[in-house]
Amino acid sequence: MNIGIASEKSGLPSKTIRYYEDIGLLRPARTDNGYRDYSVADIHRLRFLQRSRSLGFSVDECRQLLSLYQDKDRESADVKSIAEAKLREIDRKIAELVGLRGLLHHLVEHCHGDERPDCPIIDELAGEGMVQ
Amino acid sequence: MNIGIASEKSGLPSKTIRYYEDIGLLRPARTDNGYRDYSVADIHRLRFLQRSRSLGFSVDECRQLLSLYQDKDRESADVKSIAEAKLREIDRKIAELVGLRGLLHHLVEHCHGDERPDCPIIDELAGEGMVQ
DNA sequence: ATTGACCTTCCAGCAGATGGAAGGTCTATT
DNA sequence: AATAGACCTTCCATCTGCTGGAAGGTCAAT
DSSP, X not given: OOHHHHHHHHTOOHHHHHHHHHTTSOOOEEOTTSOEXXXXXXXXXXXXXXXXXXXXXXXXXXXXXXXXXXXXXXXXXXXXXXXXHHHHHHHHHHHHHHHHHHHHHHHHHTOOGGGGGGOHHHHHHHHSSOOO | OOHHHHHHHHTOXXXXXXXXXXXXXXXXXXXXXXXXXXXXXXXXXXXXXXHXXXXXXXXXXXXXXXXXXXXXXXXXXXXXXXXXXXXXHHHHHHHHHHHHHHHHHHHHHTXXXXXXXXXXXXXXXXXXXXXX
């Protein structure tokens, strides 16, 4: 599968896919003419990368997540503990997004105009815990 | 409130806070000695920025979100439509995180070792829709 | 065999920070 | 009053994560 198709299927620009290869995230096969040749498994990895990058994980975190995804020896304790840390991080991100959603929704639906600076619901949501 | 305290309360490094000022996201007061002086409202903005950046929104998107948060004229149709677009984007991000969470959870809890390449649940989750 | 849409590598530049140097300020202790 | 240490300031260099463009090879169709 050529890089253009891989790009379409993964949602990542070709440039970015090549870059990910440069930094060692992915190692596609090559055809005789030198073109990169992506397998279906490669596409899964690319989609996986696309998703985790767009959700605010750094490239290095994505490398970890990807290795969890690919690791044959997922039994080992340290791999599990990395995975569990990532799960907690994902849970935190989900909670933050839900909070942000609530804030924005509230802004659109219920608050308008000058009441904003004093609106207790917004204060709470913006704070997400206590600011002093 | 000095920048060090603002950094603690917002979860953003001082360097980043100054950078956000450079690019015009924030305009704190200054005390007589030239030190930046952050109000409680500034801290809310910084936390807001910290959250939205960490969730994969670009600085420009954060600028939009922040202006929604601050906009006194939230009644206007175009502001509402921006906000609604952002809401849809947040919903999409939540769905992706939930999917990613399910994938990772499944990997840790149920899959181990060689079955991975053929596990249909993982295939489905990694695909999130169809890969041809 | 030429056109156009692909692909390749390489190198430059932008976005979003991040680190360090050089120096001023504040508070406390000597 | 002076010295120390922890703050703060600006400025400039560097890093990450792409992104664009040039220069050139490949492929399928006309």
